[in-house]
Amino acid sequence: MSHPHPDLPVPPALAPDTLRIIPLGGLGEVGRNMTVFEHSGRLLIVDCGVLFPEDHQPGVDLILPDFDYIRDRLDDIEAILLTHGHEDHIGAVPFLLREKADIPIVGSRLTLALIEAKLKEHRIESYQLEVKEGQTERFGPFEVEFLAVNHSIPDGLAMAITTSAGVVLHTGDFKMDQLPLDGRLTDLNGFARLGDAGVDLFLVDSTNAEVPGFTPHERDISAVLDRTFSAAPRRIIVASFASHVHRVQQVLDVAAAHKRKVAFVGRSMVRNMGIARDLGYLRVPPKTLIDLKSIGDIPPEQVVLMSTGSQGEPMAALSRIANRDHPAISVEDGDVVILASSLIPGNENAVSRVINGLTRAGATVVHKGNAKVHTSGHASAGELLYAYNLVKPANVMPIHGEARHLQANAAIAVSSGVPQKQVVLAEDGVVVDLAEGVARIVGSVPCGYVYVDGSNVGGVAEASLKDRRILGEEGFISVVVVVDSVTGKVTGGPEIHARGFAEDDSVFDGIRPELVKAVEQAAEGGNADTYQLQQTIRRTIGRWVGGRLRRRPMIIPVVVES
Amino acid sequence: MSHPHPDLPVPPALAPDTLRIIPLGGLGEVGRNMTVFEHSGRLLIVDCGVLFPEDHQPGVDLILPDFDYIRDRLDDIEAILLTHGHEDHIGAVPFLLREKADIPIVGSRLTLALIEAKLKEHRIESYQLEVKEGQTERFGPFEVEFLAVNHSIPDGLAMAITTSAGVVLHTGDFKMDQLPLDGRLTDLNGFARLGDAGVDLFLVDSTNAEVPGFTPHERDISAVLDRTFSAAPRRIIVASFASHVHRVQQVLDVAAAHKRKVAFVGRSMVRNMGIARDLGYLRVPPKTLIDLKSIGDIPPEQVVLMSTGSQGEPMAALSRIANRDHPAISVEDGDVVILASSLIPGNENAVSRVINGLTRAGATVVHKGNAKVHTSGHASAGELLYAYNLVKPANVMPIHGEARHLQANAAIAVSSGVPQKQVVLAEDGVVVDLAEGVARIVGSVPCGYVYVDGSNVGGVAEASLKDRRILGEEGFISVVVVVDSVTGKVTGGPEIHARGFAEDDSVFDGIRPELVKAVEQAAEGGNADTYQLQQTIRRTIGRWVGGRLRRRPMIIPVVVES
CATH class of the missing domain: 3.10.20.580 (Ubiquitin-like (UB roll))
Structure with missing residues (x-):
């Protein structure tokens, strides 16, 4: 798998006024997103994330994008732009900065705060540029306009990258919730303006392209939480991703309305919510937050625990509670556990074990299988159609997804009127050139899985x-x-x-x-x-x-x- | 895990006019169903199936029920009654018959034909009694009436077991499709008659108790198959379970209507459909079936391949086709692959790899995520309510399911009016006595996982x-x-x-x-x-x-x- 496309030629030397796009991760898989843009000898990187291993990759801690293509050209890199703060978009940055620490990192405020916490663990001091939606910055030959997008973490950005080869719009991960919890809409006006001026290539998140219709509003979950809280006779435990600030916000708000106190459980939940609160992304209602240590002082019917472990991770708090080996928390008859999260494919058995353990202990378990306690962070097919019709791109390249998702997204682009031959289906390592309004595959570069395995990075074959x-x-x-x-x-x-x-x-x-x-x-x-x-x-x-x-x-x- | 309930006492000696129920598998898990009934020193067994290992049980071939409780009492066993021919109900019979070959096996015609094929592989000659719905047989102190039930394999049976302790109704696996493909309805008239006369204990399939509403009709799938066949420009591959005779029947009928030929692919598909056809459960339209060897002689747009491998099993035909290493079959642009099957939890990544492989090869993949090409074989919550209201049982014991499913089924029983304290929530090894109209837990017996691992049965700890x-x-x-x-x-x-x-x-x-x-x-x-x-x-x-x-x-x- 070190060269997934040996049938494609080595790409030719880069012609003038041509933009080269080299996806090093995230095309053909869900995770380790990383795209390299190349123009007149200079490189711009968008995202640098990790992929989590599947069961046929036992013992592996993380999977990185393959840096081989850029390793000899680290001095040519203008910047690493980060679309948002999820691990699959920022998690590999420390591994790239290990090779050259002074590559500038560019992102929104929350994104930079989250990557900073990671870099500290790796003892890396980095150069950072904070940007906001509406802002335009120049990085060598690349001019980049940042646009707001709505996702399952605040402060996400899309990027319009302009060079002499034309305009490329990269959505990052996005959805188009029209009633976003923080009022920050995906900037469709910006998309429309760019579309009217002419977008030569549109790189579009494919994760939910197979899902028909529209992703439900994040705030629809509040009503379900409210009903569940009303009916809960005793303690409530809510589990979700530790980066889902909006979900946690809703739990805090509903808890306050029901006069319950909330304690954060799990290291990453405590850390991320600390950052989100400090920066003003999380608004904690007065007298709502308590320390986990003091929950013993409060009657169970006034307590909410906001926890990690929604994917059944064996060492996370929720699994340990379900196995009855958590040092501080045990579940009893009448407790309600809400899994306010997606179920990542491959985790079904682990999550089912947690649900069974909690059920045996007497808890009622509410999950996306029996209540609307989760909505996705990605645009469904209906939303993607809006995006294509607003942007009216000359060329389309589906990104972020397995082959099936890329293909489904391509079909949506075609149904919106983009000619089939102007939809580029590429996977990791496939090199695409944009010149004179046409995007096409020109070759491929080696692009393998790089395993992090104990202290060994890339040495595990x-x-x-x-x-x-x-x-x-x-x-x-x-x-x-x-x-x-x-x-x-x-x-x-x-x-x-x-x-x-x-x-x-x-x-x-x-x-x-x-x-x-x-x-x-x-x-x-x-x-x-x-x-x-x-x-x-x-x-x-x-x-x-x-x-x-x-x-x-x-x-x-x-x-x-x- | 050799004794899952050490907190429960050793059960007391069995009192006269008392029926003892000892579940040795299937309660607390989906699979290895086996229940022992004991009355006046004699034993009756209902089902004897296998469980398939999860990823935390690596290298294990199969998991059997624990025969320890009956091992010293093999001579007391009157018979093994089989509700239907699925592996999780019959797969462990050869392992029990290895210990004593002359225990009579009782089942419907198709069930016995399927177990006979397995016994031949194990070189076991067995004693068999074929029964039909409507029939009543006596096995020592047990009088058993057999009733028709509808499921995802033909010829399923429920069983009403009468002793001096009262009447127990055991549903087996069932659903209540009111338009069954073979016209054989679940015998609700029989359920009602038994209910009017008085059912003391109702053992009810819990598999789909968490699913609200009603399981869709099997025949609803025909319309979707028909639409998909109409639109398919080239070859069609359909994958489903190798025992799903009704699903295969629908594929054969739709193929015949579209003037396509069908070839069976996969050893178990060929074998089971041969049995089903010989016994009259599968009606092959004239000139529809061809041998896989001759598909090269027929234009691709006239071919349907009916295959195993719907769960992404790496050695099955479909995975090999997706990986482009099947000796006879390759997928090309324009081919359509239909996964007309459920997705068993834990198989998501494997199935996704198959879908991605087929997509990359140019196929369009239709699956239950994007079309109604599968319906379950188990009764959903709405059907279970009908069953409870018809049978009006004095006591209920949910069977067949993980803790979460048993609990959900118990809640349905209670909502239909069965008093909470008459709903017995037991898991494998928990002993329940029925006497004087009351069922209650009286203790537990050791009941562990028995692993089949190469030639080693039960020796792997x-x-x-x-x-x-x-x-x-x-x-x-x-x-x-x-x-x-x-x-x-x-x-x-x-x-x-x-x-x-x-x-x-x-x-x-x-x-x-x-x-x-x-x-x-x-x-x-x-x-x-x-x-x-x-x-x-x-x-x-x-x-x-x-x-x-x-x-x-x-x-x-x-x-x-x-």
Whole structure:
């Protein structure tokens, strides 16, 4: 997977008055969003996020975009522009700044505050430029206008990037909630103005392109929360993403209306809401917020816990509460737990385990399956049509999504009247050039998964992951023999150690004499090297385990010569 | 997990005129359904199914009910009654018959044909009694009336079990489709007649109790298939469960109407549809069915492939087609793939990978997320209310579902007027006695997960699964040293082998001298035993790997004395 498009040629040298677009992440997957724009030898980066691993990538902490394409050209980078503060858009910035710390970071106030918290953990001092909607800045050959967009975190920005090759509008992640909680609408007037002047290429968030209709208003959730709070006889626990300031705002407001106190639970919830409050994005009603430590002093029917763990993460507060091993919080009959969040694909079983644990403990669990306690942060198909009709782009390139989402978004663009051949379906590593009003694929660059794995960044290959998958499914068996290098006799072992399939090593007693015989036969005459003896062991034990136990563990033969 | 309810007492000796109900699977999980009924020293078993492992049970093939409670009493078993032919109801029968082959198996015609195919694979000859709806049979102290129920496989049965303790009605898996494809309605007249006469305990399928309203008609899918077939310019692939005879029937009928030929793809699809056709459950329109081998002779726009693999199973036909490594079938621009199936929780990522692969290859993928191409086999909340109002049970025990589903079903029973205290919420291993019109929990029996793992049935403990999880996340490192038992000197090694985290063993070069030093220091004086030397190695390498690589692999120290 180091080069996903070997069929495409190496892109030609960049022509004058041409804008090159190189997506290094987020096209063909949901996460690690990163797009590089290149013009007259200079680079501009929009977003630099992480992807969270799936179950076929065991033990991996994070997945980064592949920086290979820009690694030799770090001095050419004008800036990293950040559309908003979610991990899949900012999480890889510290890893890029490790390679060159003085690349300027540009973003809105909340976005910069959130990335600053991350950079501190990595002990990186960075150069930052705070921007606002309506503002225009020049970065080398790139002139960038920032526009407000509405999303599931405040202060999101779209970006109109103008060069001598034309105007590109990049939506970032966005939706078009027409009754936004903070009154900050997606700037459709700006979209219309740019559209009237002529947008040459429109890069559009595809995440919800498969969803028909319109994403429900964020504030519709308040009514459901209000009803649930009214009916709750005892304590209420609400779980959501730790960055969803608007969702937390609604919980605070409804709690205050019901004269309940709110405590934040979970490290990232406490930290992010601290930042949001300090910067004025979160307005805490008077006397509503309390410290988790003091909830014991308040009757349960006056308490709301605002918690992380909505995805069933095993170490998060909510899972520990469901497993009855949280040090401070236990759930009892009559408690109500609200999962006010989406369910990220792959987390279904983990979340179901949490719901079952809470149910067994006596709680009523309210979730998006049985109540409208969540709405998405992304524009659905109906909204995307509005966007295409307002912007009237010459060319379209769907971004942010798996192949199915990009394709669905392309179909929406075509249905709005964009000619099929002017819709560019590209995935990570595919290079698109915009020149003279036409966008087209001109080649591809290597673009692999870069795994963060303990202290190792980028060193873990697919081979190690394959080993982990085998080890995790089948376990392993190691066989150690000491062979006298002169006589070829086995003088120690076989020591057999197995993990993951045999409860008791005594099961191997029967195979030891056979192993000794096989090794000594192979060593006879003294012309077998260590590798050959290892192969003998591998074959002998592999056949036996396969036949007798019907398993195919990883086999590690060790031959020590004495 | 060998005893999920240690807080409950050992149940008392069974009193006369009392019916004891012991659920050994399916209560607290979706799968491995099995309930034991006990009366005057005799046992009757309803269903004996398997559960499929989740991702925290790596490498496990199947999970069986725990037969411990009945193992010493196999001679007391009157019969195994099977409600229908799905794996989660019949899959464990061969494993029980391995312990005693002559326990009679009782079921409808299709159910027996499906279990017979499984028993043949296990080389078991069994005693079978075929029954039909409307029939009543006596098994020792148990009189059982069989009633028709509608489900996602034909020929399902509910069972009314009468003993001197009263009447128990067990729904099996069921829904109440009022326009069933085969005209075979769930026998609500029978439910009503039993209800009027008095049902003492009602055991009710909980799978869809959280779903409001009514499960859509199976035949509503035909119209969607018809529209999709009309619009499809080229080949059509439909994937569904290999046992869903009615779904396949609809595909055959729609294909015939569009003058397309159908080929079955996948071993279980071919086998099950052969059985269903032979027994008259599947009616193949004339000249519609062709062999997969001959699809090359027919224009793509006249072909339908009816395939397995709707859950993204990596080895099934559909996944291989999506990965472009199927030997006979490739997908091209204009092909349409219909996933006419549910999405079992936990399979989302696998199915999404299949959808993305097919999309990249040019296919349009129709699935339950974007069209009504699937309906469930289980009664939703609205149907359950009808059932409760018809049966008017004295006591209710929700069965078949996770804790959340059982709880939701209990709430429906209560809302229909069953007093809360007469609704028994029990999970696997919880023992319920019915006597004098009252059902209540009287204790519990050990009831664990029994893993089938290669040739090993029941021998794999949680410890092995924990080892696999660690191996799969972190990998392992083995260190072999040969120590001279007299001098305490290291005479061979350290041989270091790591898998799953270090791409290159040379990373360990630096630690070898330290290991030798640590072992020789510990061995000095000759009073360190092998275990102590192993601990020395474990500590030394563990600290180094943790500090240097930030990983915590499984460590296997091997000390060979020479």
